[in-house]
Amino acid sequence: MAEVLGTETGVQILNDVVLNQALVRFGDDDDTTRAVVSGVQKEGTCWASGTTWNSQATMRISVTNWATSHEDIARSAAAILTVYRDVHQR
DSSP states (O other), rough: HHHHHSSSSTTTOOOOOOOSSEEEEEEOOOOHHHHHHHHHHHHHHSSSSSEEEEEEEEEEEEETTTTOOOOHHHHHHHHHHHHHHHOOOO
């Protein structure tokens, strides 16, 4: 998921993804990042939480279910990017 999200202009992957977690920032802006987190939670395809890392708002993505498929990841990444694009265009 981090690979897909990281290809979008304005989306930053803030950590080295080693196993199942990624920290993501949108638009290099706290308000944009918080709006994306809220929008993703409302949209409902997947769940990601907001957090603060190095004094910046971030989205924490943690994939913890063994049954998560590549299709689930692709669908979730697409949903996150759709929300980001909507927030970014406002």
